[in-house]
Amino acid sequence: MSLNPYTLPDSLLEQLLQEDAPQGDATTHALGIGGRRGRMLFAARHEMRLCGSEEAVRMGALRGLRCVGDVAASGSALAAGTPILTLEGDVAGLQRVWKTAQTFMEYLSGIASGTAAIVSAAQRGRAGCAVACTRKNFPGTKTAAIKAVLAGGGVPHRLSLSETLLVFAEHRVFLDEEPAATVGRLHQQWPERAVVVEVASVDEALLWASAGVDVLQLEKFTPASVAALRAALPAGTRARLAAAGGVKADNAEDYARAGADFLVSSAPYFAPPRDVAVRLTVCD
Structure with a gap:
């Protein structure tokens, strides 16, 4: 290929x-x-x-x-x-x-x-664990940088703000509604797009998982925290787990083995x- x-x-x-x-x-x-x-x-x-x-x-x-x-x-x-x-x-x-x-x-x-x-390390941890690279490439180099990510066997995490629905804490500070209402509203407004929410703790992840998100972006979770969340998620939970923040070649295997569905990293750009x-x- x-x-x-x-x-x-x-x-x-x-x-x-x-x-x-x-x-x-x-x-x-x-x-x-x-x-x-x-x-x-x-x-x-x-x-x-x-x-x-x-x-x-x-x-x-x-x-x-x-x-x-x-x-x-x-x-x-x-x-x-x-x-x-x-x-x-x-x-x-x-x-x-x-x-x-x-x-x-x-x-x-x-x-x-x-x-x-990173892809090689992730695959050692769990076959099929993908690696997505963020949009933190140096401004003005996106076309070239994304080609390099793809050539390395990775995929883009999000090409631009226009492409994905990724809800950060910096968005949620302006919301006055329950997580389920937010997720339901986004699914209704953009039905063909996955709803991704970045979370910073296992408890926060469980809250948004119960609200019906498609992807939980686990910001700076340790591999142990990823494993703890995976064990705590109820059977049938739709949310996929994306380990993000500090993911590199020397820890990607641990994150994949801990139960992350895919890894998110900016490390290749540096x-x-x-x-x-x-x-x-x-x-x-």
């Missing part, structure tokens, strides 16, 4: 390239080497989950470069030293694409690799970039 969900549009890629050379490449121009022919190979320096290779190829095309040979797809699990892609063309184009494509793949592969690590090695050579 392919884990490459989409390729970013040319308009965004052109913006990235233009940002790095708004008045051209001074060094290549001054050296007078822009018209020479060369080849640029990208490869994984260490083990990684790849993301962004399709965009790198497209950046090359936007600067007149040709992709030669195979291209490792986003979502691929690469061993150290594995080739990713090779671009060929004039040196002016190679130099303009080099750092932007390299850095783009490094950052996105960091997010994808971070997501994959994962270190994965190094992509670049080698430029002269074409014969």
